[in-house]
Amino acid sequence: MIARLGPPLAMALLAGPIVAGIAGTLLPAFGFLPALGHSTLSVDPFYTLLAEPGLARSLVSGLGAGLASTMLALGAVMLFVAGWIDEPVFQRLRRGLSPLLAVPHAAAAFGFAFLVAPSGFLARLVSPELTGWLAPPDVLIVNDPMGLALIAGLAVKETPFLFLMTLAALPQTPAGPSRLLAAALGYGRVAGFLHTVWPSLYRQIRLPVFAVIAFSTSVVDVAVILGPTTPPPLAVRLVQWMNDPDLAMRFKASAGALLQLGVSAFAIFAWIGLERLAGAVARALCGSGFRLRRDAALRLIGVATMAAFAATVFAGLFVLALWSVAGLWQFPDSLPDRFTLAGWSDVLPRLADPLLRSIGVGAAATAAALALAVPALMREDETGAPMGRRARLLIYLPLLVPQIAFLFGLQTAILAAGLTPSAPLLVAVHLVFVLPYVFLSLSDPWRAFDRRYEAVAFGLGRSRTRMLLTVKLPMLAPALATAAAVGFAVSIGLYLPTLLIGAGRLPTVTTEAVALAAGGNRRVIGVWALMQATLPAAGFVIAAMLSRLVYRGGPGRT
Amino acid sequence: MENMGLRLDKVTIALGDHDLLEVDCAIAPGEVLTIMGPSGSGKSTLLSFVAGSIDPAFRASGRIVCAGRDLTGLPPQERHAGILFQDALLFPHMSVGGNILFAIPAAERGRARRRSLAEAALADVGLAGFYSRDPATLSGGQKARVALARVLASHPSMLLLDEPFSRLDADLRGRTRDLVFAAVRARRLPALLVTHDEADAAAAGGPVIRISA
Numbered sequence: 188m189i190a191r192l193g194p195p196l197a198m199a200l201l202a203g204p205i206v207a208g209i210a211g212t213l214l215p216a217f218g219f220l221p222a223l224g225h226s227t228l229s230v231d232p233f234y235t236l237l238a239e240p241g242l243a244r245s246l247v248s249g250l251g252a253g254l255a256s257t258m259l260a261l262g263a264v265m266l267f268v269a270g271w272i273d274e275p276v277f278q279r280l281r282r283g284l285s286p287l288l289a290v291p292h293a294a295a296a297f298g299f300a301f302l303v304a305p306s307g308f309l310a311r312l313v314s315p316e317l318t319g320w321l322a323p324p325d326v327l328i329v330n331d332p333m334g335l336a337l338i339a340g341l342a343v344k345e346t347p348f349l350f351l352m353t354l355a356a357l358p359q360t361p362a363g364p365s366r367l368l369a370a371a372l373g374y375g376r377v378a379g380f381l382h383t384v385w386p387s388l389y390r391q392i393r394l395p396v397f398a399v400i401a402f403s404t405s406v407v408d409v410a411v412i413l414g415p416t417t418p419p420p421l422a423v424r425l426v427q428w429m430n431d432p433d434l435a436m437r438f439k440a441s442a443g444a445l446l447q448l449g450v451s452a453f454a455i456f457a458w459i460g461l462e463r464l465a466g467a468v469a470r471a472l473c474g475s476g477f478r479l480r481r482d483a484a485l486r487l488i489g490v491a492t493m494a495a496f497a498a499t500v501f502a503g504l505f506v507l508a509l510w511s512v513a514g515l516w517q518f519p520d521s522l523p524d525r526f527t528l529a530g531w532s533d534v535l536p537r538l539a540d541p542l543l544r545s546i547g548v549g550a551a552a553t554a555a556a557l558a559l560a561v562p563a564l565m566r567e568d569e570t571g572a573p574m575g576r577r578a579r580l581l582i583y584l585p586l587l588v589p590q591i592a593f594l595f596g597l598q599t600a601i602l603a604a605g606l607t608p609s610a611p612l613l614v615a616v617h618l619v620f621v622l623p624y625v626f627l628s629l630s631d632p633w634r635a636f637d638r639r640y641e642a643v644a645f646g647l648g649r650s651r652t653r654m655l656l657t658v659k660l661p662m663l664a665p666a667l668a669t670a671a672a673v674g675f676a677v678s679i680g681l682y683l684p685t686l687l688i689g690a691g692r693l694p695t696v697t698t699e700a701v702a703l704a705a706g707g708n709r710r711v712i713g714v715w716a717l718m719q720a721t722l723p724a725a726g727f728v729i730a731a732m733l734s735r736l737v738y739r740g741g742p743g744r745t
Numbered sequence: 746m747e748n749m750g751l752r753l754d755k756v757t758i759a760l761g762d763h764d765l766l767e768v769d770c771a772i773a774p775g776e777v778l779t780i781m782g783p784s785g786s787g788k789s790t791l792l793s794f795v796a797g798s799i800d801p802a803f804r805a806s807g808r809i810v811c812a813g814r815d816l817t818g819l820p821p822q823e824r825h826a827g828i829l830f831q832d833a834l835l836f837p838h839m840s841v842g843g844n845i846l847f848a849i850p851a852a853e854r855g856r857a858r859r860r861s862l863a864e865a866a867l868a869d870v871g872l873a874g875f876y877s878r879d880p881a882t883l884s885g886g887q888k889a890r891v892a893l894a895r896v897l898a899s900h901p902s903m904l905l906l907d908e909p910f911s912r913l914d915a916d917l918r919g920r921t922r923d924l925v926f927a928a929v930r931a932r933r934l935p936a937l938l939v940t941h942d943e944a945d946a947a948a949a950g951g952p953v954i955r956i957s958a
Contacts, residue, residue: 208811294822318894427767507790571800637827637832642796642830643792643828643830643896644822645796645797645798646796646821646825646899646901647827647847647848647895648825648899649822650820650822654822657847658836662836
């Protein structure tokens with residue numbers, strides 16, 4: 188009975204806010220916002236928007252960063268998987284990359300900035316010995332006008348996600364036999380894999396790739412930390428307008444949000460064009476019998492890129508930790524001259540409230556997501572029909588539509604409805620983003636569950652509910668715990684939804700950390716960003732302990 | 746109450762508009778009816794129809810009567826249909842004893858009594874002293890015997906055997922088979938065996954139905 192309500196409820200909760208949000212963006216974009224006394228339709232907001240100086244540059248930097256970073260990340264994953272699958276290093280890097288998925292975008296971006304900035308850790312390591320620098324060189328590495336730092340930061344952070352999605356899809360491809368067959372026909376590892384396995388593999392990770400494009404073309408937090416500033420990418424400017432005390436700016440911001448929707452959609456269409464092109468090239472190469480027998484260099488590039496990306500995130504977190512306890516740390520010293528907890532004791536009194544809110548909202552949204560995902564999957568068990576294409580698209584919808592396009596509308600709608608920002612409202616909006624990840628993370632192990640165990644339990648006289656509680660859910664406890672940890676990590680990392688729905692009144696660790704970006708106080712940033720990165724990690728540790736508890740506590744009990 | 750056996754009354758199984766099989770038979774208490782056929786012939790589906798957990802993709806008709814009780818349409822947990830699959834499917838989050846306790850009907854009350862019933866059930870299959878073991882530490886043959894003890898502990902009114910010996914090597918297969926068939930005869934259970942293996946059918950000693958693809 189509960190199971191029957193699961194899927195429609197989950198769909199309403201996913202699609203409802205998006206539809207309402209886009210409507211709430213659409214109306215003000217055309218000058219309609221009765222709450223502010225505007226009740227006629229006009230295209231004036233678009234004229235004001237188009238008159239903004241530097242709009243074209245803002246558009247291009249967002250678009251370019253999104254496409255370039257996705258290409259880099261996917262290329263690294265593709266080369267690495269093609270060249271190294273079945274090798275020991277594959278398993279080792281797999282274990283190394285998985286935890287990186289849990290590192291929030293903002294923390295990863297801060298770590299990256301602290302690493303590569305002219306006064307960053309890397310420059311300090313080699314200065315003055317190799318460079319002769321006694322002062323940081325006067326070059327713009329972070330916040331560079333070309334957006335190179337933004338592209339690199341995004342690529343580093345998206346790689347673990349695309350890699351894990353690829354790993355999840357691999358078992359459904361004939362990777363082993365195809366590779367042997369291609370090798371027997373004289374193909375190098377990379378060419379053999381790309382010709383025989385990649386096409387079916389890519390088809391399965393296409394939606395996650397689109398999600399990465401939609402996200403990275405409209406990202407705000409990473410762009411604030413690493414992106415160009417004069418002018419910043421469109422999404423960053425939109426948030427500035429939206430937060431302007433002058434409410435009239437909302438019209439321009441809403442029109443801009445629609446433009447952002449168009450930019451992200453254009454990026455996805457451009458990507459589809461690239462897919463076609465790559466497909467044609469691949470077919471031509473395949474037909475010509477191009478075997479790429481000597482691909483050692485290419486394979487080396489693959490593994491080196493992946494290892495470098497992973498090392499960058501870990502090193503970034505290390506530098507964040509270093510700064511959070513650094514005393515005086517002058518350039519070009521490699522390490523601070525002393526360590527102090529002054530940064531922590533400064534921040535601590537202000538940390539408690541956002542920290543507790545982050546944890547509370549994350550836990551509540553995760554619990555709600557599990558409470559929706561489990562009945563939806565139970566329903567699948569009952570009907571015997573796995574989710575269709577359309578339902579799968581719906582699950583991905585909140586990840587495919589740029590957040591900004593419907594969050595503006597939601598904020599406006601909340602305002603128009605006379606609601607004040609509150610924690611339950613924040614939980615509801617987080618749920619929109621948490622639910623897809625929880626569902627996607629849980630659905631594979633749930634569907635892989637050997638249903639003969641259910642038949643055994645039924646045969647022993649157990650009802651459906653008893654079977655679920657005593658057999659299926661305990662056996663799926665590790666998967667449930669992992670899904671919960673994933674959901675919690677997603678909620679912790681959410682910047683834009685928290686900022687917009689909280690309207691500045693409900694700060695979390697994430698919004699506080701990003702707000703410090705402009706200030707450049709590395710000790711304080713170190714503390715906040717480290718806290719932000721610690722929360723999801725703690726979630727995964729607790730999940731691992733809980734699932735071990737179920738199994739270890741099991742034997743001997745009934 | 747005397748078990749009057751299991752009756753499959755004009756049972757048909759179809760997938761889409763393709764009729765897979767049709768069975769009309771009676772199995773006496775203590776008798777094993779063997780159904781042989783190639784994979785895809787619907788023989789395992791027949792077992793899940795009897796057990797009440799048929800995949801909704803299949804269409805099935807006919808009546809199932811066991812011990813004079815019409816089971817057709819009853820939920821699976823009301824049918825008392827004990828099942829053995831080719832894997833033992835011991836619950837990995839419970840101990841060996843926990844698996845048996847899980848099967849013992851709730852009507853048996855008292856911790857100590859339930860525990861001693863479970864110990865006895867394990868002793869019956871030659872696994873005395875295995876109560877606290879983790880199923881993961883057992884050999885294939887031991888797992889198969891725990892699975893048998895578990896299904897018998899639930900006091901089933903029939904046994905459904907879905908190629909339960911096919912994963913065991915030849916020597917172990919013979920001994921496990923003897924143990925299962927001896928239990929069927931001793932408890933006078935009607936049993937329905939689905940298999941590829943002629944030797945299983947011969948050892949079962951009962952009637953054999955052969956279906957073609």
